[in-house]
Amino acid sequence: MAEKLKNNQMKERSPGKILLAVLIPFIFLIVLAWTALTLTGVSVSKEIEKAAAYIPGLSMIASIDKTETAEGESDRMEASLANKEAEINQLKQEVSEKEALMEEKDRQILQLEADLEQTSQPSAENEEQEDAVKDLALSFREMDAEDAAPILQEMNQDQAVLVLKEITSKERGEILGAMESTAAADIAVRLMEE
Incomplete structure (x- = not known):
């Protein structure tokens, strides 16, 4: 009977059950870590791509993704550059408007000073x-x-x-x-x- 109990315990510990018992918690930990890192601002997928570039065989896949990523990055940078140039042009226009306003105010000040000087001097x-x-x-x-x-x-x-x-x-x-x-x-x- 003791032997029968031992055999039942061995059957229960079959490699599939052991693998399942280890694999499920491992997958759970990976998903949990991925979520935590994403919430802290780390781009996990980019970090995995960087690490894959150093692994033989995976480095080719990573380089293909890098060219696609580089093209996307280039497009994004061009769009950002266009936005910044538009912002610079808008700021230049605002500066020129403010300079024109300042010149007008300076002319008004000079005119008022001349008027004040004229009225303060007795005729x-x-x-x-x-x-x-x-x-x-x-x-x-x-x-x-x-x-x-x-x-x-x-x-x-x-x-x-x-x-x-x-x-x-x-x-x-x-x-x-x-x-x-x-x-x-x-x-x-x-x-x-x-």
Whole structure:
């Protein structure tokens, strides 16, 4: 009986069963490793092709695949080059547009600077008008307040305000005091506003 049990165990361990018991886990490990390497970014098929190139017999198959792969790689590189050239052309166009915009902005800046310089320099007319107002104010300073008040009262209010600004506060007060109350009040309000 012990021998019968041994024979049954031997029959159960036939070479097919042993091969199956080893082969299935081995295939499972290969598939698992392939999946893990692919997920980590390793191109397993390319690595296998590289390794096959060093094995006699398989190297011929690998070289045929390499020529096909090289042609595909060449096409892919040409397409990539065309894309990069198109991108470069687009960027050159954007650069030229931005340069044109910058030139336009520079022209605007120069024009604004010229305008600012022109407006900041008092014109000859403004200087003449200021000189005339100062001369007139000097004349009113030398007059008595009773004589100056009616003249200023008859003048344009803007001009009267300009003249009174050039006169000292004391003289201004005397002249406004000699004016009619409504005219003096209007001019005083204008003096405070300016």
